[in-house]
Amino acid sequence: MADTMRTEDSPNGSAMASILAAGIGAMAMGLIVILNEAGVIAAPALYGPAGGVTGRTTFATVAWLIAWGVLHTRWKNRDIAPRHIYPVSLVLIVLGIIGTLPPIWGLL
Amino acid sequence: MLFSDRSLWTMAHGIVLGGAALMGLAAALFTLYARASKELAASDGRESRALAVLNVFTAVALWLTVIVGTYFVFPPYRATPPEGLTDLSQFPRSLIQANPDTVWLHAFAMETKEHAPWIAAMLATAVAFISVRHGLKLRTDPSLRAMTATLVAICFVLVAFASLLGIFVNKVAPLQ
Numbered sequence: 001m002a003d004t005m006r007t008e009d010s011p012n013g014s015a016m017a018s019i020l021a022a023g024i025g026a027m028a029m030g031l032i033v034i035l036n037e038a039g040v041i042a043a044p045a046l047y048g049p050a051g052g053v054t055g056r057t058t059f060a061t062v063a064w065l066i067a068w069g070v071l072h073t074r075w076k077n078r079d080i081a082p083r084h085i086y087p088v089s090l091v092l093i094v095l096g097i098i099g100t101l102p103p104i105w106g107l108l
Numbered sequence: 109m110l111f112s113d114r115s116l117w118t119m120a121h122g123i124v125l126g127g128a129a130l131m132g133l134a135a136a137l138f139t140l141y142a143r144a145s146k147e148l149a150a151s152d153g154r155e156s157r158a159l160a161v162l163n164v165f166t167a168v169a170l171w172l173t174v175i176v177g178t179y180f181v182f183p184p185y186r187a188t189p190p191e192g193l194t195d196l197s198q199f200p201r202s203l204i205q206a207n208p209d210t211v212w213l214h215a216f217a218m219e220t221k222e223h224a225p226w227i228a229a230m231l232a233t234a235v236a237f238i239s240v241r242h243g244l245k246l247r248t249d250p251s252l253r254a255m256t257a258t259l260v261a262i263c264f265v266l267v268a269f270a271s272l273l274g275i276f277v278n279k280v281a282p283l284q
Contacts, residue, residue, distance in 0.1 A: 006241055015242045015252060022234040022259065026227040033223050049183035053222045057178060064230050086255050093231070093262060100223035102216050 013075030023092030025064025030099020037105040114283040117180045125173040132166030133264040140257040156243035167236040170229040200281035217273035228266040
């Protein structure tokens with residue numbers, strides 16, 4: 001693990017990519033759940049006994065990994081100003097969490 | 109046999125894995141908070157490596173928690189009882205939904221538990237990655253440290269809330 005740890009002066013791009021990707025993953029989860037509850041999409045059951053939750057969570061996880069991969073590739077050798085990344089990521093995370101709460105589905 | 113397979117999976121999900129994740133998140137939060145002091149911020153790389161190990165452990169525990177919960181505990185919970193069965197003790201969802209006073213345990217508690225913890229697992233993975241890859245920067249960059257601590261705090265609240273809901277569900281309709 002010591003070998004993978006970068007110096008204090010190394011570019012922060014990969015850290016910013018992981019944070020923003022987590023926000024995108026959270027938002028993807030909330031959005032997929034909301035759209036599923038609204039009847040716009042119907043996530044398939046990837047494992048029958050567990051039902052549609054397997055499709056919804058898998059799709060959100062795949063969206064998170066793709067977003068992380070793309071952002072990491074583009075930013076890993078760059079310094080990214082965090083002043084926009086932090087608030088945008090937090091908003092995405094909060095919206096994503098709100099989307100997974102059943103009382104919100106009742107408003108649809 | 110004292111405990112059934114279903115009961116053992118539930119304990120592994122909620123107590124062993126979920127409990128380990130909660131403890132890991134609490135320890136990580138404390139460590140990041142303590143780093144605000146100048147003495148700890150100037151400490152050597154060993155402390156950064158220890159935090160990285162802790163955060164990787166926590167992320168792995170959280171992923172195992174949600175995977176075991178979704179693929180091993182949830183199926184027997186939501187199983188449909190045979191037509192005409194009156195003893196619903198082996199079918200927790202149906203048991204909960206049969207009583208108007210406990211319907212919310214599925215409609216709110218279990219429905220929340222199905223998705224929100226996956227977000228916590230994503231956040232914990234980002235924290236683990238930052239700790240491994242940018243552990244030294246995390247020690248000296250206050251804004252990165254604050255953002256990482258915020259992610260850990262959100263994670264902690266999500267996991268604690270899901271755990272509490274799980275306790276409520278298991279109290280009324282345990283997987284036996």
